[in-house]
Amino acid sequence: MQSLKPRFTYLFCSTKGLILVALAMIALTSALFGTLSGPMAEWGVRDLIVKALNMELIPAEREGRIIILYHVIANAVIAIEVYIINDLLKIKRTLAAAINAVITVGYLSAMTFGLAFAYFGHNFIFHGVFIFGESLLFFGGMLFAIALWPWTKDTNLTGKQYARTKKGLDLERAAFFTLAVTTLGSVLFGAVPGSLFGNGFETFLAEDVIRMPGKNSLMLAVIGHLHIMLTEIAIACALIVGRWIDFRGILHKIAMPLMIVGTIVITAGVWMVVPYQFIAHTIIYGGSTLILLAGLLLLIFNWDQLIKTRIAELGLEKPGFFRKFKALFHDPLKFGATWQMLFMNFTTSFIGIFFAVKLDEIIRKWPAREEQIELTGHWHILATIIATILLFYIADQFGLHGRARQWFGWSIILFSDLAFGATVVFFMKRLFISEYTQQPLVDTVMALIEIGLGTVLVVLAGFMVWRLIDLFKARGRWASELAESKTE
Amino acid sequence: MKHTLPLLLLVLFTALVSGCSTPSFASGPPLIIDPGIDPDQWADIPAGEFLQGQFEHEVMLDHDYQMMVTPVTNQQFVFYLNQALADGTLKLADNRLMGYYPGDEFHGYRHEVEITAGDWLQVDLEAEGLRYTFDGSVFTVLPGYEKHPVVSVTWFGALGYCQYYGWRLPSELEWEKAARGTDARPYPWGDEIGFEYANFYSSRDPFEAFLGKSGDTTPVGFYNGGNYDGFETVNAASPYGLYDMAGNVEEWTGNVYEKQHYRYMRGGSKANYGYELRVWVSNNAEPDYFGPSIGFRCARDVQP
Numbered sequence: 001m002q003s004l005k006p007r008f009t010y011l012f013c014s015t016k017g018l019i020l021v022a023l024a025m026i027a028l029t030s031a032l033f034g035t036l037s038g039p040m041a042e043w044g045v046r047d048l049i050v051k052a053l054n055m056e057l058i059p060a061e062r063e064g065r066i067i068i069l070y071h072v073i074a075n076a077v078i079a080i081e082v083y084i085i086n087d088l089l090k091i092k093r094t095l096a097a098a099i100n101a102v103i104t105v106g107y108l109s110a111m112t113f114g115l116a117f118a119y120f121g122h123n124f125i126f127h128g129v130f131i132f133g134e135s136l137l138f139f140g141g142m143l144f145a146i147a148l149w150p151w152t153k154d155t156n157l158t159g160k161q162y163a164r165t166k167k168g169l170d171l172e173r174a175a176f177f178t179l180a181v182t183t184l185g186s187v188l189f190g191a192v193p194g195s196l197f198g199n200g201f202e203t204f205l206a207e208d209v210i211r212m213p214g215k216n217s218l219m220l221a222v223i224g225h226l227h228i229m230l231t232e233i234a235i236a237c238a239l240i241v242g243r244w245i246d247f248r249g250i251l252h253k254i255a256m257p258l259m260i261v262g263t264i265v266i267t268a269g270v271w272m273v274v275p276y277q278f279i280a281h282t283i284i285y286g287g288s289t290l291i292l293l294a295g296l297l298l299l300i301f302n303w304d305q306l307i308k309t310r311i312a313e314l315g316l317e318k319p320g321f322f323r324k325f326k327a328l329f330h331d332p333l334k335f336g337a338t339w340q341m342l343f344m345n346f347t348t349s350f351i352g353i354f355f356a357v358k359l360d361e362i363i364r365k366w367p368a369r370e371e372q373i374e375l376t377g378h379w380h381i382l383a384t385i386i387a388t389i390l391l392f393y394i395a396d397q398f399g400l401h402g403r404a405r406q407w408f409g410w411s412i413i414l415f416s417d418l419a420f421g422a423t424v425v426f427f428m429k430r431l432f433i434s435e436y437t438q439q440p441l442v443d444t445v446m447a448l449i450e451i452g453l454g455t456v457l458v459v460l461a462g463f464m465v466w467r468l469i470d471l472f473k474a475r476g477r478w479a480s481e482l483a484e485s486k487t488e
Numbered sequence: 489m490k491h492t493l494p495l496l497l498l499v500l501f502t503a504l505v506s507g508c509s510t511p512s513f514a515s516g517p518p519l520i521i522d523p524g525i526d527p528d529q530w531a532d533i534p535a536g537e538f539l540q541g542q543f544e545h546e547v548m549l550d551h552d553y554q555m556m557v558t559p560v561t562n563q564q565f566v567f568y569l570n571q572a573l574a575d576g577t578l579k580l581a582d583n584r585l586m587g588y589y590p591g592d593e594f595h596g597y598r599h600e601v602e603i604t605a606g607d608w609l610q611v612d613l614e615a616e617g618l619r620y621t622f623d624g625s626v627f628t629v630l631p632g633y634e635k636h637p638v639v640s641v642t643w644f645g646a647l648g649y650c651q652y653y654g655w656r657l658p659s660e661l662e663w664e665k666a667a668r669g670t671d672a673r674p675y676p677w678g679d680e681i682g683f684e685y686a687n688f689y690s691s692r693d694p695f696e697a698f699l700g701k702s703g704d705t706t707p708v709g710f711y712n713g714g715n716y717d718g719f720e721t722v723n724a725a726s727p728y729g730l731y732d733m734a735g736n737v738e739e740w741t742g743n744v745y746e747k748q749h750y751r752y753m754r755g756g757s758k759a760n761y762g763y764e765l766r767v768w769v770s771n772n773a774e775p776d777y778f779g780p781s782i783g784f785r786c787a788r789d790v791q792p
Contacts, residue, residue, distance in 0.1 A: 041761075042690045042701075059674035059681075059766050060542050202543050211772060213597055213747040360599060367773040368750070369760070435759065436616035436780045439700030 007471055010478045014485035015087040018100060019394055020467055022076045025111055027464060033069055039450060056121045064203045068118040072111040075137055079107045081236045082144055085176060088243045090156040091147045099147060102140035109133030138187055145180040161248040163256035171256035176239055178260050182267040183232040189271060190225030193218040207372040220274045228270040230382055235263055237386050241337045242298050244393055251301045255294040262290030299338040303328055306335055332409025333392040344385050347420045348378055370430050377427035381420045388416045411459045419452025519694050520632040521716055525709025527564060529557040531728045538665045539672050541768045547661060555658055555666045556785040558708035558731050559637035559739060562619045566627040568649050577652060585611040587648040597747035609776045610645030617780035635707040637737045637783040643751040643775035646740040646784035657742030658787035663754045667767045669727030674766045676726035676733040681762040685724045686711055686735030688762050694719050703758045708732055734765035737783030757781035
């Protein structure tokens with residue numbers, strides 16, 4: 001017990017420990033439930049897992065199961081973002097500890113009991129605890145918004161190089177605060193249809209009703225909810241990266257107001273999908289443009305800094321173009337964080353715009369199933385890109401350096417982008433190949449997707465095993481990290 | 489790290505090049521199997537309530553009707569083509585078989601396309617995967633494909649076939665009741681799906697070797713409990729005795745809905761995953777769309 005206590009304290013009371021626990025939960029959930037679909041199902045692994053674990057997979061409940069699975073993974077990702085933000089920003093330690101505790105109990109309850117309810121028979125006490133966990137997360141979110149209150153002088157960005165109003169309001173903190181408040185509203189936006197489940201609302205996956213005319217308000221709210229939640233998670237990710245790399249200067253001063261206004265506009269646009277669908281998309285495009293612009297400024301700052309830092313490290317006074325170019329790639333973690341944001345445009349944003357523009361002309365000429373594949377691929381890429389960016393940050397914070405940093409960073413960049421690129425080819429295949437002749441191409445891109453994602457998961461597993469082994473050491477990294485967190 | 493990137497690029501290039509190669513197509517199926525189910529048979533479905541959809545709403549169908557026991561086969565469809573082309577019901581223009589459709593009411597709804605009265609595409613004779621040939625005057629089924637379901641027929645073609653004989657396409661409700669019966673089963677045969685029940689994506693049927701995982705069609709009624717050279721099947725007929733109500737080919741249904749021009753398909757196909765074969769799952773496309781996994785069967789009213 002004596003040896004367990006400090007480790008327990010590390011895992012559940014320090015930021016890094018909490019992140020490790022959440023990462024482990026996500027990794028285990030993905031590894032286990034990922035066997036139930038795709039190639040794993042084709043290879044028969046699904047049947048083995050279902051039998052071995054005595055799962056109850058009722059066909060009529062597939063959509064409900066998937067919705068719970070997506071929710072619990074998203075919950076854990078949001079928890080990680082909250083831990084990171086609590087750590088990065090100046091927040092009262094007692095309040096931060098309370099938020100972390102509530103969020104942790106919330107996502108763990110929701111994950112454990114939600115998955116048990118969805119996949120192992122319907123014990124409605126489990127469902128109750130799942131809802132309780134979700135409620136705790138919401139409550140934690142409210143505390144988080146309070147903690148991020150920006151109209152305080154006690155913030156960490158005090159220098160003139162950061163975006164502030166004339167009255168001294170820290171605009172980056174205001175962006176975090178805006179994000180927290182709009183996220184809470186967007187959670188409610190989805191919770192309302194959920195609360196009407198069985199009383200006017202029936203479970204569905206958004207991609208399955210895409211062509212249905214006259215969707216009811218609850219359907220529109222669900223579709224809006226999933227879009228805006230992923231957007232808010234992405235915005236949080238961008239803000240985290242900004243603080244990580246110490247985003248500052250003129251670009252910061254331009255980007256932060258864009259981020260704040262963009263977050264408000266895009267959220268308002270999504271909420272307006274229910275009452276004013278005809279205008280909502282225009283507002284959403286407006287908000288997206290502002291946020292993407294802020295992201296671009298973040299990228300420019302980051303790449304400029306990466307080059308300058310490396311050139312300074314090398315002591316070069318007049319570096320040529322090639323030297324500068326090489327310097328950009330020296331740190332794959334910091335480079336990868338914004339590179340993935342750029343790459344996202346090629347795999348999702350630009351393609352999304354193309355599909356929106358050519359919707360009636362091309363996409364709606366295909367069967368609905370093809371459109372569903374495109375939509376599903378689109379948001380799977382988005383979610384995974386966000387995850388890789390967070391992994392870069394986490395790896396950096398856990399002190400990955402030297403060759404391990406290079407291998408970790410470049411493996412994730414190259415193999416995740418390989419998977420994303422192959423996914424784009426897969427879901428856009430109807431533009432250049434017919435259903436009748438597609439199979440060899442499908443087999444190839446599926447193999448590339450598996451190689452790409454498989455490698456990312458192996459790299460992540462390596463990281464987790466490294467930290468797991470560390471936990472068995474009496475004076476491992478965990479001990480010093482715990483000591484650091486206590487000092488803070 | 490120095491050699492990793494070039495190696496990776498080489499692997500990628502090789503993989504993509506191999507992926508772009510075209511599969512070879514023979515003139516007939518790899519196996520000639522007759523499961524022994526008569527495609528000219530009709531199944532009786534009585535009036536009454538059934539549980540419709542994923543959430544099992546009680547729905548009343550107030551009429552008796554009949555549906556074909558199997559999807560329309562190449563042999564049946566070619567017989568129609570020869571007759572309908574000869575008597576002028578179908579017109580041939582630029583290798584496209586056209587037939588008259590009276591048009592739909594247009595509401596001008598968002599994304600809705602107007603379907604006007606006129607000649608519409610029933611079959612594109614240049615479509616990939618057709619299992620019959622046309623020599624300029626006569627259609628002939630490729631040997632061995634006689635009892636495979638016809639594919640690459642547009643909704644207009646499916647409707648044209650049924651109406652030519654005085655029948656119609658089943659409504660979505662009629663189709664679902666015929667597939668499910670009156671209980672809450674998710675598949676026509678019961679609660680579970682396996683390789684022995686239906687032809688779906690990567691379901692390892694003997695025909696899958698021909699075109700890869702999305703496979704070729706199987707002869708209608710293939711999943712009838714027969715054993716084909718060691719490939720064991722289960723009798724996967726629906727409660728009313730209809731075969732292939734899940735997998736093999738998706739089937740056009742007859743509904744024309746307000747505010748949209750899409751037509752709906754049911755049953756999933758050889759190109760779909762198992763979960764897409766659940767009886768309530770639908771797909772949809774424009775009525776002039778055709779594909780190598782889309783077929784149909786007809787329904788008819790029972791005269792009192």
